[in-house]
Amino acid sequence: MALDSKTTQDVMQFKVVGTRPLRPDGIDKVTGRARFGADISAPGMLTGLVLRSPHAHARIKSIDTSAAEAMEGVHAVVTRRDFPERDLDEGTADVLDNCMAGDKVLYDGHALAAVAASSTHIARKALKAIKVDYEPLDHVTDVDAAIQPGAPVLHQGRANESVPEGASPNIMARYEFGHGDIEAGLAQADRVLERSYKTEATHQGYIEPHACLAQMGPDGQADLWCCTQGHYMVRNTCAEILGLAQGQLRVTASEIGGGFGGKTTVFLEPVALMLAKKTQRPVKMVMSRSEVLRATGPTASSSVDMRIGMTKEGIITGAFAELRYQGGAYPGSPVDMGAMSAFAPYDLEHVKTIGWDIVTNRPKAAAYRAPGAPMAAFAVESAIDELAKGFGLDPLEVRLRNAAREGTRASYGPTYPAIGLEATLRRAKDHPHWSAPLGPNQGRGVACGFWFNFGGDTCVSLNVTPDGTVTVSEGNPDIGGSRASMSMMAAEELGIPYEKVRTIVADTGSLGQNEVTDGSRVTFAVGLATIKAARAAKAEMCKRVAQVWGIDEDAVEWKDGAAHPAGPNAGTHPPMTLAEIAAIASNTGGPIAGHCEANPEGAGVSFATHMVDTEVDPDTGAVKILRYTVFQDAGKAVHPAYVEGQFQGGATQGIGWALNEAYIYGEDGLLQNAGFLDYRIPVASDLPMIDAVILEIPNPGHPYGVRGVGETSIVPPLAAVANAVSEAAGVRMASLPMSPPKVLKAIRDS
Amino acid sequence: MSKIHVTTKINGDPVEYLCEPDETLLDVLRDQLGLTGSKEGCGTGDCGACTVTLDGRLVCSCLVLGAEAEGAEVGTIEGMAEAEALHPLQQKFIEHAALQCGICTPGILVAAKSLLERNPDPTEEETRYWLAGNLCRCTGYDKIIRAVMDAAADMRKAS
Amino acid sequence: MVQVTIWGSLSDFTEGAREVEVDAANLRELLDGLAQRYPGLKPQLERGVSVSIDGRIYNDSWFQPIQPDSEVVLLARLKGG
Numbered sequence: 001m002a003l004d005s006k007t008t009q010d011v012m013q014f015k016v017v018g019t020r021p022l023r024p025d026g027i028d029k030v031t032g033r034a035r036f037g038a039d040i041s042a043p044g045m046l047t048g049l050v051l052r053s054p055h056a057h058a059r060i061k062s063i064d065t066s067a068a069e070a071m072e073g074v075h076a077v078v079t080r081r082d083f084p085e086r087d088l089d090e091g092t093a094d095v096l097d098n099c100m101a102g103d104k105v106l107y108d109g110h111a112l113a114a115v116a117a118s119s120t121h122i123a124r125k126a127l128k129a130i131k132v133d134y135e136p137l138d139h140v141t142d143v144d145a146a147i148q149p150g151a152p153v154l155h156q157g158r159a160n161e162s163v164p165e166g167a168s169p170n171i172m173a174r175y176e177f178g179h180g181d182i183e184a185g186l187a188q189a190d191r192v193l194e195r196s197y198k199t200e201a202t203h204q205g206y207i208e209p210h211a212c213l214a215q216m217g218p219d220g221q222a223d224l225w226c227c228t229q230g231h232y233m234v235r236n237t238c239a240e241i242l243g244l245a246q247g248q249l250r251v252t253a254s255e256i257g258g259g260f261g262g263k264t265t266v267f268l269e270p271v272a273l274m275l276a277k278k279t280q281r282p283v284k285m286v287m288s289r290s291e292v293l294r295a296t297g298p299t300a301s302s303s304v305d306m307r308i309g310m311t312k313e314g315i316i317t318g319a320f321a322e323l324r325y326q327g328g329a330y331p332g333s334p335v336d337m338g339a340m341s342a343f344a345p346y347d348l349e350h351v352k353t354i355g356w357d358i359v360t361n362r363p364k365a366a367a368y369r370a371p372g373a374p375m376a377a378f379a380v381e382s383a384i385d386e387l388a389k390g391f392g393l394d395p396l397e398v399r400l401r402n403a404a405r406e407g408t409r410a411s412y413g414p415t416y417p418a419i420g421l422e423a424t425l426r427r428a429k430d431h432p433h434w435s436a437p438l439g440p441n442q443g444r445g446v447a448c449g450f451w452f453n454f455g456g457d458t459c460v461s462l463n464v465t466p467d468g469t470v471t472v473s474e475g476n477p478d479i480g481g482s483r484a485s486m487s488m489m490a491a492e493e494l495g496i497p498y499e500k501v502r503t504i505v506a507d508t509g510s511l512g513q514n515e516v517t518d519g520s521r522v523t524f525a526v527g528l529a530t531i532k533a534a535r536a537a538k539a540e541m542c543k544r545v546a547q548v549w550g551i552d553e554d555a556v557e558w559k560d561g562a563a564h565p566a567g568p569n570a571g572t573h574p575p576m577t578l579a580e581i582a583a584i585a586s587n588t589g590g591p592i593a594g595h596c597e598a599n600p601e602g603a604g605v606s607f608a609t610h611m612v613d614t615e616v617d618p619d620t621g622a623v624k625i626l627r628y629t630v631f632q633d634a635g636k637a638v639h640p641a642y643v644e645g646q647f648q649g650g651a652t653q654g655i656g657w658a659l660n661e662a663y664i665y666g667e668d669g670l671l672q673n674a675g676f677l678d679y680r681i682p683v684a685s686d687l688p689m690i691d692a693v694i695l696e697i698p699n700p701g702h703p704y705g706v707r708g709v710g711e712t713s714i715v716p717p718l719a720a721v722a723n724a725v726s727e728a729a730g731v732r733m734a735s736l737p738m739s740p741p742k743v744l745k746a747i748r749d750s
Numbered sequence: 751m752s753k754i755h756v757t758t759k760i761n762g763d764p765v766e767y768l769c770e771p772d773e774t775l776l777d778v779l780r781d782q783l784g785l786t787g788s789k790e791g792c793g794t795g796d797c798g799a800c801t802v803t804l805d806g807r808l809v810c811s812c813l814v815l816g817a818e819a820e821g822a823e824v825g826t827i828e829g830m831a832e833a834e835a836l837h838p839l840q841q842k843f844i845e846h847a848a849l850q851c852g853i854c855t856p857g858i859l860v861a862a863k864s865l866l867e868r869n870p871d872p873t874e875e876e877t878r879y880w881l882a883g884n885l886c887r888c889t890g891y892d893k894i895i896r897a898v899m900d901a902a903a904d905m906r907k908a909s
Numbered sequence: 910m911v912q913v914t915i916w917g918s919l920s921d922f923t924e925g926a927r928e929v930e931v932d933a934a935n936l937r938e939l940l941d942g943l944a945q946r947y948p949g950l951k952p953q954l955e956r957g958v959s960v961s962i963d964g965r966i967y968n969d970s971w972f973q974p975i976q977p978d979s980e981v982v983l984l985a986r987l988k989g990g
Contacts, residue, residue, distance in 0.1 A: 026844035029852030032787015032827035176917030257853025261990020367990035413982035414961035480850035519989025641847035652890035676796035
């Protein structure tokens with residue numbers, strides 16, 4: 001679609017955009033009225049529960065559900081056999097297999113049966129009454145062990161055409177990016193650093209477990225309420241799996257209690273629909289926290305080998321990284337994104353990355369905020385830091401010397417348009433944080449990060465009510481204040497107060513297809529569609545007023561919330577406000593609305609620089625975060641408080657990834673820390689305030705210059721914290737998480 | 751298994767219910783009484799999303815049995831605002847953008863109110879440690895802490 | 910003719926070339942042309958790619974115009990969280 005490239009060339013004067021109004025769903029959320037996934041009930045509903053594998057890897061020889069089915073209060077039991085044999089594409093077939101295992105269970109917690117019963121008590125008893133005959137198989141959970149000769153094989157013959165013959169059967173795909181001659185580049189360096197880096201799998205850690213309520217009639221019409229980042233995706237995926245017509249399945253998104261990428265797929269929803277189909281009763285399913293951790297969306301763990309050359313002046317002469325990501329039991333780890341984004345912040349003549357997508361006996365990885373990029377940035381930014389400090393150079397200055405700019409050929413291929421990396425680095429260098437003194441056992445780290453962002457299918461319908469208020473319907477769940485941002489952009493465009501606009505998230509029956517709330521796309525793409533919908537409504541209102549005044553349409557212009565006569569032939573007419581035009585809409589042609597259905601592309605990439613001070617306790621290895629500052633380009637911050645919130649939240653998730661969080665598997669292949677006590681995410685007392693510095697380098701692809709901001713903020717913190725801890729501890733930390741025992745061991749071994 | 755009859759007071763209203771001996775107060779509140787403002791994030795007392803007060807004491811309602819509310823006074827998020835008037839903490843949370851998804855917000859508000867009742871002038875560190883049992887995954891806590899401190903300042907001025 | 914830069918591991922299917930030429934005036938013609946000229950690329954094209962045209966990334970828009978001197982780079986299909 002054509003984008004309004006020109007408007008951003010002029011500096012726009014905003015009245016609403018850039019202010020900090022109260023969010024429309026605020027009162028509901030501070031009073032407990034907001035309804036999240038598990039808060040919805042239906043008359044006569046049953047409780048659905050899932051039976052999960054106690055093995056890391058096993059063949060299912062048989063499942064006997066007869067005893068469970070015979071129990072009083074049990075209304076249905078489903079297994080994979082209940083799902084229709086359909087010709088699904090590979091990705092959807094994997095989603096189904098992950099929701100309900102077929103011949104094999106592939107990880108601890110893999111779903112293989114589900115019951116619907118009149119109470120939770122009975123459902124629990126019914127799960128125990130299901131008899132499963134397993135043939136346990138050897139398992140592997142480590143990314144490097146999975147590609148050793150003789151490692152247990154998850155899927156035979158599923159590698160795609162990119163994998164060389166003779167490679168481990170657990171390798172699903174291979175990617176290679178870059179340009180130049182890497183050996184020639186490294187040969188020009190004064191020092192070539194070779195080091196390997198490891199990160200553990202982490203979970204998105206949303207506080208709201210997955211939940212849904214399904215009902216289906218004998219005519220195939222179905223309704224589903226669920227917490228998701230994309231109810232249109234839920235509709236399409238469930239319809240495909242169950243063989244329903246998409247238009248017959250209406251999905252309504254509840255309020256969503258966090259997602260971070262983890263709610264961009266389905267887990268319970270097809271199962272709940274199948275139980276509802278079998279019982280002809282509404283079925284509600286809610287996961288426990290342990291189910292969330294065992295069977296939903298962790299990100300990949302990674303193992304990265306790096307070779308990077310630098311001159312003593314700090315110029316990177318060549319950079320090579322080989323990345324191995326395990327994405328759990330199915331193909332599709334985000335190693336492709338890691339391999340593309342690893343060196344994206346730098347202007348490199350010779351650069352190459354190789355990515356290997358590897359399967360292991362772990363839950364199927366789901367997207368997690370800038371999927372694949374944080375682990376790659378951890379390796380790259382750690383290596384650059386080590387080289388810079390080794391030469392006695394300022395690590396920010398080294399990054400500036402190598403920074404990608406407009407006209408740089410990106411490591412993943414294209415030439416950059418105007419980008420904001422250098423601006424974030426300069427702002428960081430000038431910030432008082434950079435020159436603040438440090439005490440003993442303290443260290444300061446910096447790191448840069450990059451993310452792509454995208455647009456995708458989007459629909460917005462904007463309606464003017466008879467009294468001149470405005471409603472905006474959009475199709476993307478509001479995960480962090482986006483309804484406020486949409487109302488602001490509509491108000492800005494229409495020239496009316498923010499309070500006159502109310503934005504709602506519509507169900508799948510009310511709008512056309514909408515891409516998931518992901519890829520940092522909502523403020524960009526839904527915002528763009530909102531602006532276009534408002535412009536369509538304005539054009540319609542000008543047309544109506546032209547009729548009233550008896551002049552040409554193009555002699556009417558819209559400004560400050562009203563239609564004004566414009567041009568030499570317009571005559572003199574008092575302006576008509578939006579409310580005045582709305583009041584006579586029935587007389588001038590009927591209700592007034594504007595809508596936009598589009599697939600906005602050209603989202604514009606985004607960069608950030610993070611700076612952090614840490615203190616390491618040399619006796620215990622414990623790390624304290626003393627100070628943290630985020631510098632990120634937002635293009636244009638529509639609601640700066642929620643932009644800051646994205647920066648602060650991403651940084652904090654990255655701090656957790658760096659210091660505490662990790663999936664821990666035993667020798668038995670079972671997850672040992674499936675709870676918030678042992679899978680410890682950062683708490684309030686772990687952290688200082690997170691300073692957020694917003695830079696605004698307008699995105700030429702958006703009428704107001706907006707860029708996505710949600711994901712980039714999790715890319716730099718792993719490395720920034722590692723660089724700070726390495727300085728404080730006096731030893732390079734190349735493996736995450738930097739838990740106290742690991743830091744202590746590193747100090748003692750150094 | 752026969753049910754237990756419980757007479758209690760919730761947000762000032764007299765309430766009676768029957769519960770299973772092993773049913774949690776959280777399940778009673780949510781599933782029987784329709785008070786879904788208290789959230790279940792973990793069911794093991796680690797996340798604080800189900801925080802309520804029981805006779806003025808801050809508890810995770812997922813770790814309290816429904817039967818234990820007999821004769822007690824329970825305070826939930828639903829009782830925090832008085833009619834149209836939001837509690838200053840609720841107002842400050844909206845003003846400071848101290849919530850993104852909002853799932854942890856009810857528990858954090860109940861916990862923060864309890865803090866300010868005990869300590870009207872908490873330091874940042876005291877606030878952070880008091881709220882350390884309430885997980886938030888969206889905000890990084892920055893705006894939450896600011897909102898609590900700002901509400902405390904306003905409440906001190908008003909009293 | 911449009912010059913298209915492909916990523917390294919795809920060059921197994923383009924006789925080793927990292928830059929290939931396709932006759933195309935828009936994105937659809939580009940993808941069709943690539944599949945026709947290099948059938949080995951088909952599986953990846955069917956799984957999905959993103960395409961950078963003059964520094965802007967496109968996922969789907971068939972009729973996005975491409976000029977003969979446009980910089981066109983094939984990318985792995987973007988993911989997001």
